[in-house]
Amino acid sequence: MGNCLLEVKDLKTYFNTDNGVAKAVDGVSFSVAHGQAVGIVGESGCGKSVTARSIMRLVDYPGKIVGGQVLFRGEDLLSKSEKEIRHVRGKEIAMIFQDPLSTLNPVLTVGDQIVEAIELHHGGSLPADSPLERLNPFVRRRMRDEAWQRALQMMEQVGIPAPEQRMNEYPHQFSGGMRQRVMIAIALSCSPALLIADEPTTALDVTVQAQILELMKELQRKLNMAVILITHDLGVVAEFCDRVIVMYAGKVVEAGPVDNILFDPQHPYTAGLLKSIPRIEDRHRPIQTIPGMVPELYNLPSGCRFRTRCPMADVRCAEEDPPLVDVSHDHQVSCLQAIA
Amino acid sequence: MDKILQRLLHTIPVLIGISLIVFSLMHLTPGDPVEIMLGEVGYVSQEDIELMRAELGLDRPLIEQYFSFVAGILRGDWGTSLRARVPVKALILERLPATIELTIAAIVVSLIIGIPAGVLSAVRRYSWLDKLGTLVALVGISMPQFWLGLTLILVFSVGLHLLPGGVRLAFDIPAPPTVTGLLLVDSILAGNWTAFWGTMRHLALPALTLGAPMSALTMRVTRSSMLEVIRQDYVTFARAKGVKEMAVVIKHALRNALIPIVTVVALNMGSLLGGNMIVERIFSWPGLGQLVVDSIRTYDYPVVQVSVMIYALTYVAMNLIADLLYMRLNPRVRI
Amino acid sequence: MDKYLARAEEFVITETLQQKLLRVLRRTVSNIQEFWRLYRKNHLAVIGGAIVLAFILLAIFAPWVTPHDPVTPNFRAIRKPPVWMKGGSWTHPLGTDHLGRDIWTRIIYGARVSLFIGFVVVGFATVIGVTLGLISGYYGGKIDAVIQRVIDTLLAFPYLILATALVGVLGPGLRNIVLALLYKEWIYPCRVVRSEVLVAKEQEYVEAARTVGAGNRHIMFREILPNVLASTVVVSTLRVGSVILMEASLSFLGLGVEPPTPAWGSMVAEGRRFINTEWWVSTLPGLAILLTVLGINLMGEGLRDALDPKLRE
Ligand SMILES: Nc1ncnc2c1ncn2[C@@H]1O[C@H](COP(=O)(O)OP(=O)(O)OP(=O)(O)O)[C@@H](O)[C@H]1O
Ligand SMILES: [Mg+2]
Numbered sequence: 001m002g003n004c005l006l007e008v009k010d011l012k013t014y015f016n017t018d019n020g021v022a023k024a025v026d027g028v029s030f031s032v033a034h035g036q037a038v039g040i041v042g043e044s045g046c047g048k049s050v051t052a053r054s055i056m057r058l059v060d061y062p063g064k065i066v067g068g069q070v071l072f073r074g075e076d077l078l079s080k081s082e083k084e085i086r087h088v089r090g091k092e093i094a095m096i097f098q099d100p101l102s103t104l105n106p107v108l109t110v111g112d113q114i115v116e117a118i119e120l121h122h123g124g125s126l127p128a129d130s131p132l133e134r135l136n137p138f139v140r141r142r143m144r145d146e147a148w149q150r151a152l153q154m155m156e157q158v159g160i161p162a163p164e165q166r167m168n169e170y171p172h173q174f175s176g177g178m179r180q181r182v183m184i185a186i187a188l189s190c191s192p193a194l195l196i197a198d199e200p201t202t203a204l205d206v207t208v209q210a211q212i213l214e215l216m217k218e219l220q221r222k223l224n225m226a227v228i229l230i231t232h233d234l235g236v237v238a239e240f241c242d243r244v245i246v247m248y249a250g251k252v253v254e255a256g257p258v259d260n261i262l263f264d265p266q267h268p269y270t271a272g273l274l275k276s277i278p279r280i281e282d283r284h285r286p287i288q289t290i291p292g293m294v295p296e297l298y299n300l301p302s303g304c305r306f307r308t309r310c311p312m313a314d315v316r317c318a319e320e321d322p323p324l325v326d327v328s329h330d331h332q333v334s335c336l337q338a339i340a
Numbered sequence: 341m342d343k344i345l346q347r348l349l350h351t352i353p354v355l356i357g358i359s360l361i362v363f364s365l366m367h368l369t370p371g372d373p374v375e376i377m378l379g380e381v382g383y384v385s386q387e388d389i390e391l392m393r394a395e396l397g398l399d400r401p402l403i404e405q406y407f408s409f410v411a412g413i414l415r416g417d418w419g420t421s422l423r424a425r426v427p428v429k430a431l432i433l434e435r436l437p438a439t440i441e442l443t444i445a446a447i448v449v450s451l452i453i454g455i456p457a458g459v460l461s462a463v464r465r466y467s468w469l470d471k472l473g474t475l476v477a478l479v480g481i482s483m484p485q486f487w488l489g490l491t492l493i494l495v496f497s498v499g500l501h502l503l504p505g506g507v508r509l510a511f512d513i514p515a516p517p518t519v520t521g522l523l524l525v526d527s528i529l530a531g532n533w534t535a536f537w538g539t540m541r542h543l544a545l546p547a548l549t550l551g552a553p554m555s556a557l558t559m560r561v562t563r564s565s566m567l568e569v570i571r572q573d574y575v576t577f578a579r580a581k582g583v584k585e586m587a588v589v590i591k592h593a594l595r596n597a598l599i600p601i602v603t604v605v606a607l608n609m610g611s612l613l614g615g616n617m618i619v620e621r622i623f624s625w626p627g628l629g630q631l632v633v634d635s636i637r638t639y640d641y642p643v644v645q646v647s648v649m650i651y652a653l654t655y656v657a658m659n660l661i662a663d664l665l666y667m668r669l670n671p672r673v674r675i
Numbered sequence: 676m677d678k679y680l681a682r683a684e685e686f687v688i689t690e691t692l693q694q695k696l697l698r699v700l701r702r703t704v705s706n707i708q709e710f711w712r713l714y715r716k717n718h719l720a721v722i723g724g725a726i727v728l729a730f731i732l733l734a735i736f737a738p739w740v741t742p743h744d745p746v747t748p749n750f751r752a753i754r755k756p757p758v759w760m761k762g763g764s765w766t767h768p769l770g771t772d773h774l775g776r777d778i779w780t781r782i783i784y785g786a787r788v789s790l791f792i793g794f795v796v797v798g799f800a801t802v803i804g805v806t807l808g809l810i811s812g813y814y815g816g817k818i819d820a821v822i823q824r825v826i827d828t829l830l831a832f833p834y835l836i837l838a839t840a841l842v843g844v845l846g847p848g849l850r851n852i853v854l855a856l857l858y859k860e861w862i863y864p865c866r867v868v869r870s871e872v873l874v875a876k877e878q879e880y881v882e883a884a885r886t887v888g889a890g891n892r893h894i895m896f897r898e899i900l901p902n903v904l905a906s907t908v909v910v911s912t913l914r915v916g917s918v919i920l921m922e923a924s925l926s927f928l929g930l931g932v933e934p935p936t937p938a939w940g941s942m943v944a945e946g947r948r949f950i951n952t953e954w955w956v957s958t959l960p961g962l963a964i965l966l967t968v969l970g971i972n973l974m975g976e977g978l979r980d981a982l983d984p985k986l987r988e
Contacts, residue, residue, distance in 0.1 A: 353824045353827070353828075354824070354827045354828050354831055357824060357825065357827070357828025357829075357831075358828055358831055358832070360828075361828065361829075361832065361837075365840055365841075365844055366844065368841070368844045368845060369844045369845070369846075370845065370846065373844075475719075478969065478972055478973065478976075479965070479969060481972065482916060482920075482965055482968040482969035482971075482972050483965050483968075484920055484923050484924065484927070484940070484943075484961055484964045484965065484968075485924070486923075486924065486927045486940070486943055486944075486961070487943060487958065487961025487962070487964065487965060490943065490947060490950060490957055490958060490961065491958060491961070493950065494950055494954055494958065498950065498951055498954075607830075610830070610831075610832070610833040610834055611833070611834065611835075613833040613836065614833035614834055614835030614836050614924075615835070617835060617836065617839065617924075617928060618835070618924055618927065618928070621927075621928065622947075632836065632839065632840070633839065633928055636839055636840060636842075636843030636930070637843070637929065639843070641844075644840055644843065648832070648836055648837070648840050651832070651833050651836050652831040652832045652833075653831075655830075655831045655832070655833065656831050
C-alpha cells in the first residue's frame, strides 16, 4: 500500500454521557489512497461524523478518542502535538460541513474567512517568511494583499459571481448554494491532500446539490485530492466514489469498491440500505425499510450489533462479535452469515 | 438609519412614563407633603404653609402642575432645593462628576474581571477552575454591596493600610484645577501625576465594590454565552482550518458571544446605578447617590425628583448605546 | 396533544371521586419523587436549601433558640468579642454590640424581617405578575402594549433608587417597605410568564382546547398556567434573594424597619462606626445576608435544573 494517504486503524471514540459510555466509534479501520474518493454511509447516529472529526482530532467534550491510530502519510496524527496537528488541519486535511450557514462565522466577512485560512498556511504558494519578517508591517501588508488575491481566485474557481464585491459581504447575505461554495473555497484554499466532506449537500436543494457535487468532482480532479464523502445518499456515492465504507452503530460492517457494494452487497445491513432506496423500475412495490431501531450506543446487544434487526441472525450472532474479513479482492465484510 | 429612528421613537413612551412616575413621587405622600417638609423644621404657621404651597405650585390643578413640571425640566429650570435654597441644577452638577467617574470606573472593573473570567470558565468547562469561578460569581451576586465595601475597607485600609477607604482624593494632595470635574481627566490635563495616582488609589476600593455584582453577572453571562457559541459549527470549522486555539476563542467565539453579553449587561445596569447610593455612602464619596439619600431623608422633594429622573434617563441612554453597539457587533441586523 | 388526550380520557372514563383522588395523589407523589431525584443530584442546591431552611427555623423559633433579648441593652456586656477570639465566651457566641446586645440573637431576630419581607413581597408580586403576564401574553394587542410600556418604564428606574424614593415619600415601616418593593417587583414574574405564554399559545394542547370550545379563562388558568408554573417557581425563588438584598440595602440606608427592631442592614450600618475596633458588630450580620441570599440562589438554580431542563444554559 505505497499509495496509501490515510490509514485509520482500530479507531475508538467514546462519549461519556449521563446514561453511560456511548461507543460512537468502536474500532473503525479503513484506508484512503491518494486522489481516491471514499464514501462513508450508514444510518443517522452510526458515527460517521464522529469518525470524520476524530481523524482531525476535533472531538469535543464529552467525547474522547480512546484508542487506535490515524496514520496520515505514515505519521500518527493522534500522537502529534497540538501545534503539529494545527499544521495538518486546513493545510493537509480540510473539512466541510453539512450546514454552511452555521459553519461560516456570522460576524466575519466571507473574504476575511477565506483570507484567514490562506494566511494561516501561507496559502501554499506564499513565501514562507521568517517570524521576524512577519512582524514587519510592510511584509504583513504584502502578505495580506497576496492572500486577498488568492482568495479572489478561489472565489472565482468555485464559481461565485462578482467575487470582488462579495468578498466584503457576510455569510447571511449569501444563498445556501453560494455559502457551500464559499466553504469549499475556504477548505480548498491551501490545496489540501485530503478533503473530508460531511454531508456537504444535505442541506441544499436538489438542483443545487448536483451543482455542488459537480464542482467538488471537478476540483478533486484538478487538485488530485483524496475525498472522504459522508452521505446518506447512495446515489451520490454511486456517482462520486471509488470505494464505500458502510457503518453501523460505530463499526464498519462492510467496505469495498463501489460496484461490489452496490451490486453485490454481502452484509444484510448493506442489502437493507440498498433496498430502502426507491427505484423507478419497482415503483409498484412499497419501499422497504430496515425494520426495528438503531440500538442505543451505550446499551448495545451482545455479539453482532445488527442482529436485533437482521433477518438472517441466529444463535451464533448473539455470541460472537464478527470480525471484518476479506470476502473478495479489496472487499471486506463483518458478518458471520456472509463469511460462512 | 430607520432602525435607529425606530429605536428612538420606542423610548418616547418610556420617557413619558418616567416623567409621570417622577412627578407622582411627591403626590404619593400620605398627607400633605408641605406639612411634612415643613414639619422637619419645627414650628410653622399656616401662612408659611400657604407660601410654600404656592412656591411648589401645589395650589394649581394636577394636570397643570405636571405640564409645568415637564416644561421646567425641558427648559433646564429644575427648581430650587428646599433645604439648601439653591437651584437643584447647581447642586446636582456639583455632585455629578464624582458619580460619573466612579460609575465608569466600576463598569471598566466589571468588564475587565467579568469577561476574561467568563471566557476562561467556559473554555475550561467542568474543571475545578470553572466550578470555583461559577461559585465565586454566585457569591458575587448574593453579596450585599455594603458588606463587601466594609470588608474591603477592613482588610485593605484598616488591616493592611494598602488603599484609602474613602473620599476622592487625600486632603494633603492638591487637587488639579476643575475642568471636567472628573479628577482623573483633570489631573492628566494639568499634568499632575501625584493627583492622578492618588485618585486611582482612592477609586480602587469603591470601584471594585460598585463593580463586583456587575462583574459576577458579566462573568455568568459571558460563560453561558461562550458555552453556547463554542459548540457552534463555525468554531469547529475554524479549528479545522488550523486556527490557533487562542484565536478560535477570541476572534471566532468571543466576537459572537459578545452580542448577547452587551444586551444583558445593559439591562442590568440598573443595579450598578442603584449601588451608587450604597457605595458612595460607605466611601464618603461626594456624589449624586449620597445627595439622593440625604434629600430623601430631609424631604427635599425637588432634588429627589430630579436626581431620580437623572438615574432613569441614564439607564435609558445606556440601553440605547447598548442597542447601537449590538447593531455594530451583529452584521445580521446592521444598519 | 398527549396531555390533552389524557384529559379527554378523564371525561370519558367515569371514575368514582375516591378513585380519582387516589390517582391524583399517586401522580403527585411520583412527581415529587422524580423532582427530588433530580434536585438531589445537585449537592450545592441541597446545601443551599439546608441553609435557607435553617434560617427559617431559627427565625420562627428565635425566642427558644436564644436566652437574650434582641433590643434591650445590657451595659454589663458591652462590645464583647465572638467566642473564638480572646475574651469571648459562649454566653455571647458572636459577641455583643456597643449597647451590649447579643449579635447572634439580633441576627436570628433580624432574619424574621428579612425573610418576611422577601417572601411576602415575592408572593404578592408573583400573584400580580403572573396574572398580568397571562393577560398580556394571551390577549396581546393594546392591553399587552400598555403593560409592556409600564414595564419598560419601571425597568428604567434602578430598583434601589426607586425603592428608596418610595419609602422616602410613603414613610418608613414594614407595610410601606413591602409596597415600595412591590411597585417594581411584579414585573419580573410578569415578563417570564408573558414570554412563556407566547410560546405555550402556539402549542397543540391549547389549539385542541380551543377547538373543543374551552373559554379564554379556562385556557389561561387551566391549560397554560400549569405549564408556565415551573419557570415561575424558579424565577420567584431567585427573586426572593434579590428582594432580601434590597430590603437590607434600604435598612442600611436608614429606611428600613424602625429601630430598635433588629434588621440585618441596619445592624451593619450601626456597627460601621466601630469597624476599626469591633469589626464583628457590622460584618457578621452582613455575612448572614450573604449566606441567606446565597442559599436561596443555590436553591433557585437547583430548582431550575430539576424543574425546567430547557432553562439550563
Ligand atoms: N456531543 C455528544 N454527546 C454525546 N454523544 C454524542 C455526541 N456527539 C455524538 N454522540 C454520539 O455519537 C453517535 C454518532 O454520532 P454522529 O454524529 O457521528 O452520527 P452520524 O453518523 O454523523 O449521524 P448523522 O447522519 O445524523 O449525521 C451518536 O449517536 C451519539 O450517540
Ligand atoms: Mg453526521
